[in-house]
Amino acid sequence: MGRDDLYITVPNFFRCPISLDVMKSPVSLCTGVTYDRSSIQRWLDNGHNTCPATMQILQTKEFVPNRTLQRLIQIWTDSVRHRVESPESPPSVPSLDQILCAIRDMQTQSQNRLDSLTKIVCFARESKENREFLANVDGLVPILVGFLDNVDDAVSESVEFLEKFVEALDLVLNKGQEQREQLAKLMLKRQSNCLSxxxxxxxxxxxxxxxxxxxxILEAMAVDAESKVLIAEKEGVIPELLKLIALTPEKDGGVIESGLSCLVAISMAKRNKMKLVKFGGIRILSQLVSETNLSVGVTEKVLKLLETVSSSKEGRAEICEDERCVAGILHKVLKVSSVATEHAVTILWSVCYLFRDQKAQEAVTKANGLTKILLLMQSNCSAAVRQMAADLLKIFRVNSKSRLVYYDTNTTHIMPF
Structure with missing residues (x-):
């Protein structure tokens, strides 16, 4: 390793104005200037009553720890240590100084903004620590949102440019409630082009x-009832999210899960449920719930979405018309997860017991649903699930009393797992 390879550039604001070394314990005076604790304490102990950097007379000699700067210095220090100990790390990852310059270029509307954005994305991809650092940079999220707002949604040549901004914004969002609310406020303001x-x-x-x-990003914006309606009302949002979850051989599971998560987040409002049904959501969800190779996370989200739409008249009608959908839901009652079980049983209870849909009841019977419900009753399910299963048994006792007696006397020894 050459001497140049070991050269580390220290960001100026990490240095103590007195010692010029990287601060170990940054503290701020009443003037707002930050120093290393040992350096400023020595200055004050020597009888000085002024701020060394500004020479202002201090109204108080007390100082407060600068936790944010200390955290940023720690992230930077860990990053430097990692680069020194692992020289095989890709040299293409931008340094912290380069990132700070890139953010400054973005703020000044520089012509090099695409290059700056590429550096930010590359830096964020590198590690969780890098993403946390960017999330703590004041003003970065509004800058990224501002560019999304200013790009003409009719210019298809700008899609590649938009993709970079979307990826960068997704990476730097910490998904905390405060930042989500800020994001929703920025992106849903009147006349905003962000959704487009x-x-x-x-x-x-x-x-x-x-x-x-x-x-x-759409999911992060859905912080309250108003924002969920505004997102779903935007032309193209729900149809495109449904295309995202449509199952195809080449589609990545992460794509499907992200689309499902967003739809779950925005679908609670009645008008949003109707939109899901209108744009063919039940058909797509029916295809997914009938699959046997889905991950647990995807399965849970599919069932959650079906449970949500089953609370609307239009959603129930489409579910009950689709025999394959009802059979798929019944198949997921056991051996997926407790969350999946609760969603699946809630749907069946809603359509078969609460609303007494004859087609749904016939589909459950045809798919050997009685056996599965009895097995569920013998499993370690929650009290709520057990009660819904008992209600379902009452329905099928009326419809198929003799058959139920057969199950009661011949399958009580069967366990579901």
Whole structure:
């Protein structure tokens, strides 16, 4: 390793103005200037009553720890240590100084903003620590949102540019409630083009990362009832999310799961449920719930979405008309997860017991649902699930009393696992 390889550039604001060394315990005076604790304490102990950097007379000699700066210095220090100890790390990852310059270029509307954005994305992909650092940079999220708002959604040539911004925004969001509320306020303001930009990426994005990013950003924006309605009302949002979850042989599971998560987040409002049904959501969900190779996470989200739409008249009607959908839900009652069991049983209880749909009852009977419900009753399920299963048995006792007696006397020894 050459001497140049070991050269580390220290960001200026990490240095103590007195010692010029990297601060170990940064503290701020009443003037707002930050120093290393040992250096400023020595200055004050020597009888000085001024701020060394500004020479202002101090109204108080007390100082407070600068926790944010200390955290940033720690992240930077860990990053430097990792690069020194692992020289095989890709040299293409931008340094912290380069990232700070890139953010400054973005703020000044520099012509090099695409290059700056590429550096930010590369830096964020490198580690969780890097993403946390970017999430703590004041003003970065509004900058990224501002560019999404200013790109003409009718210009298809800008899609590649938009994808970079979407990916960067997705990476730097910490998904905390405060930042989510800030994001929703920025992106849903009147006359904003941000939603149009996200829809454009969902429609024409060339990478799964950018489409996943768009879905995640939409989900992060759904902080309350008003924001959920505004998102779903945007033309193209629900149709494109449904295309995202439509099962195809080449589709990545992460793409499907991100689309499902977003739909779950925005689908609680009645008008949003109706939109899901109107745009063919039940057909797509029926295909998914009938699959046997889905991950547990995807299965749970599919069932959660079906449970949500089953609370509407239109949703129940489509579920009950689709025999394959009812059979698929019944198949997921056992051996997936406790969460999946609760969603599946709730759907069946809603359509068969609460609303007494004859077609749904026939589909459950045809798919040997009585056996599965009896097995569920013998499993270690929750009290709520057990009660719904008991209610379902009452329905089928009326419809198939003799058959139920057969099951009662011949299958009580069978355990579901």
């Amino acid at each position: 930009s996200l829809v454009l990426v969902l429609q024409q994005g060339s990478s799964s990362e950018s489409r996943i990013g768009s879905a995640r």
